[in-house]
Amino acid sequence: MLLVPYVIMLMISFYTREFPFHVPDFQFGNYLKLVEDPQYYLVIFRSLKIAFLVGVTAFVISYPLSYCLARKIKSNRVRLLLYVATIVPLWVSYLLRAYTWKTILGSEGILNSFLMWTGIIQEPSTLFLYNQFAMVITMAYIFTPFMVMPVYASLEKIPPSLIEASKDLGAGRIKTFLKITLPLSMPGVLAGFTFTFCLSAGDFISPALVGGPYSNMVANVVATQFGIAMNWPLGSALGMVLLFIVLAVITLSDRLERAGRINLA
Amino acid sequence: MATVLELRNLTKKFAGDVTAVNNISMSIEGGEFVTLLGASGCGKTTMLRMIGGFEHPDAGSVVLDGVDITDAPPYERPVNMMFQDYALFPHMTVESNIGYGLRISGIESRQVQHEVDEMLELIDLPGMQNRLPSELSNGQQQRVALARALIRKPKILLLDEPMSALDAKLRQSMQIELLSLHKKIGITFLMVTHDQTEAMVMSDRITVIRDGAIEQIGTPTELYDHPVTPYVADFLGQSNMIPAVVQRSTADRLIAKVGSNELDVTNATVIGTIDSNVTLCIRPERIRLLESSSEVDTSLEVIIGVVEQVLYSGNSLHFTISLDNNQSIHVHHPLNTVFDSSSIASIGDTVRCGVTSATISIFAG
Numbered sequence: 001m002l003l004v005p006y007v008i009m010l011m012i013s014f015y016t017r018e019f020p021f022h023v024p025d026f027q028f029g030n031y032l033k034l035v036e037d038p039q040y041y042l043v044i045f046r047s048l049k050i051a052f053l054v055g056v057t058a059f060v061i062s063y064p065l066s067y068c069l070a071r072k073i074k075s076n077r078v079r080l081l082l083y084v085a086t087i088v089p090l091w092v093s094y095l096l097r098a099y100t101w102k103t104i105l106g107s108e109g110i111l112n113s114f115l116m117w118t119g120i121i122q123e124p125s126t127l128f129l130y131n132q133f134a135m136v137i138t139m140a141y142i143f144t145p146f147m148v149m150p151v152y153a154s155l156e157k158i159p160p161s162l163i164e165a166s167k168d169l170g171a172g173r174i175k176t177f178l179k180i181t182l183p184l185s186m187p188g189v190l191a192g193f194t195f196t197f198c199l200s201a202g203d204f205i206s207p208a209l210v211g212g213p214y215s216n217m218v219a220n221v222v223a224t225q226f227g228i229a230m231n232w233p234l235g236s237a238l239g240m241v242l243l244f245i246v247l248a249v250i251t252l253s254d255r256l257e258r259a260g261r262i263n264l265a
Numbered sequence: 266m267a268t269v270l271e272l273r274n275l276t277k278k279f280a281g282d283v284t285a286v287n288n289i290s291m292s293i294e295g296g297e298f299v300t301l302l303g304a305s306g307c308g309k310t311t312m313l314r315m316i317g318g319f320e321h322p323d324a325g326s327v328v329l330d331g332v333d334i335t336d337a338p339p340y341e342r343p344v345n346m347m348f349q350d351y352a353l354f355p356h357m358t359v360e361s362n363i364g365y366g367l368r369i370s371g372i373e374s375r376q377v378q379h380e381v382d383e384m385l386e387l388i389d390l391p392g393m394q395n396r397l398p399s400e401l402s403n404g405q406q407q408r409v410a411l412a413r414a415l416i417r418k419p420k421i422l423l424l425d426e427p428m429s430a431l432d433a434k435l436r437q438s439m440q441i442e443l444l445s446l447h448k449k450i451g452i453t454f455l456m457v458t459h460d461q462t463e464a465m466v467m468s469d470r471i472t473v474i475r476d477g478a479i480e481q482i483g484t485p486t487e488l489y490d491h492p493v494t495p496y497v498a499d500f501l502g503q504s505n506m507i508p509a510v511v512q513r514s515t516a517d518r519l520i521a522k523v524g525s526n527e528l529d530v531t532n533a534t535v536i537g538t539i540d541s542n543v544t545l546c547i548r549p550e551r552i553r554l555l556e557s558s559s560e561v562d563t564s565l566e567v568i569i570g571v572v573e574q575v576l577y578s579g580n581s582l583h584f585t586i587s588l589d590n591n592q593s594i595h596v597h598h599p600l601n602t603v604f605d606s607s608s609i610a611s612i613g614d615t616v617r618c619g620v621t622s623a624t625i626s627i628f629a630g
Contacts, residue, residue: 161348161350162352164346165348165354165413168319168414169366169413169414170369171365171369172338172340260356
């Protein structure tokens with residue numbers, strides 16, 4: 001039953017547009033349009049690029065956090081508290097969380113106030129909001145829990161005796177981290193990156209709220225096609241392309257994880 | 266032999282006011298095989314970890330070859346540990362695992378490979394360079410862990426309950442292998458275990474630890490034949506702890522009264538100052554069931570009792586014999602021929618048990 005919407009969308013993607021609606025058909029015209037018209041394929045590339053950047057940013061934010069949670073905090077209670085504190089925001093409305101960044105990055109926002117207070121800039125800057133930078137920051141913040149959870153889980157699974165053994169054999173803290181901890185946490189990093197990437201690629205709210213005029217992503221275009229443009233076939237085709245890319249990323253990630261898992265049995 | 270390790274007043278407390286190691290001082294000579302023996306939670310593993318650098322003592326110092334290493338991190342100590350769970354790096358091959366320490370210290374790869382090959386020959390695992398730890402059996406993993414620690418030629422090799430993950434048969438063969446490896450390499454071994462048989466079989470000296478303090482240090486023979494506390498007597502092997510009353514006879518001989526039996530214990534080992542109430546400690550295998558009521562051996566002291574229970578354990582019979590003061594003693598009777606139940610005392614029979622006074626230890630109180 002979960003497949004029904006996808007099947008319908010797949011069928012519609014082959015229909016032909018006839019103003020004002022569309023007629024059942026089986027033709028690849030819609031897909032062709034996506035490949036030929038730069039307006040569409042640029043959107044796809046932009047979405048993938050942003051998704052990748054979000055993944056990397058989320059990794060940079062989440063890894064140190066997960067590492068502290070898993071390895072540095074001694075008290076069980078503190079660890080649990082911080083972990084929950086990281087995850088709980090997921091339960092808050094997505095729209096609300098995206099909105100907070102609108103206020104933080106805006107000309108009246110905290111960031112600008114702070115920079116002016118320290119004297120780095122003289123008047124509020126509009127550089128922070130309504131662009132791809134804002135989108136990446138917003139989505140990275142929102143999807144951090146999805147990176148923290150698998151990374152924390154994989155870090156936690158590393159037996160402390162491995163770390164001790166590495167030190168016993170002469171490796172200092174940094175070498176131990178690079179040779180033992182980081183490689184062994186890679187499955188978690190991979191999983192987290194995949195989640196974050198796929199969630200970001202199809203995101204609608206962040207580009208709409210903080211992206212500004214030149215930051216349309218796939219989801220926004222699909223919405224327009226289904227909305228104002230009344231071009232369901234094209235919108236469906238775009239949706240299917242995104243679906244296909246996401247599935248490909250997940251499959252690739254799964255293959256990589258499987259190959260790596262043999263070593264960790 | 267020079268002293269290679271000295272522990273001076275080593276103390277470690279954990280949260281909740283638990284004193285794991287209580288002011289312990291001891292020294293180890295180079296080339297020795299020393300075992301820290303004790304029950305779970307007695308502090309022996311904490312001691313080992315402080316020597317390895319994984320715990321920091323609250324007081325006292327660890328001195329290796331004259332150098333105080335108390336505050337040094339593990340990667341700066343010329344000491345290596347074989348961990349209880351082996352701690353092999355799952356994402357590296359056997360070759361990378363064993364060569365890990367050498368590569369870290371900057372030795373070039375070809376030289377490392379050469380030394381790893383030699384080490385694999387030594388531990389009898391030739392050709393396993395490219396296997397992953399998950400592809401090895403328990404015993405093989407243990408040997409790789411051992412090789413990984415030994416290849417750096419540490420001053421002391423620390424072994425944390427090395428046999429605990431092995432089954433009984435494998436354990437026995439590994440004990441012998443470890444022992445022969447020790448003789449071949451000549452490095453000082455310091456092992457922690459709760460298995461007293463293992464400790465006795467393998468060690469030059471044993472330190473019995475109880476509640477964070479040393480009960481006794483000595484060779485296996487010293488500890489077994491001349492325990493200085495009832496705890497040591499009971500921990501190593503089995504012993505009968507028999508309450509008795511002693512007095513000096515007119516001929517200045519020491520007589521112990523056990524029920525209605527009188528034993529001349531002048532040649533026994535006496536621990537502490539005794540007044541009249543003591544505990545006699547006699548090992549079950551040192552008591553002999555006398556053949557018949559007429560057998561007389563003047564070198565033996567005799568205890569008379571009634572057989573309560575007989576258990577067959579393949580190589581011996583375990584008798585439980587009750588004495589006339591409501592005490593029971595255990596006697597292990599070796600079976601050096603095929604078992605014939607008719608020739609052996611059975612339940613309800615009165616028997617005479619003989620023991621030489623030299624094998625008796627007397628503890629005060």
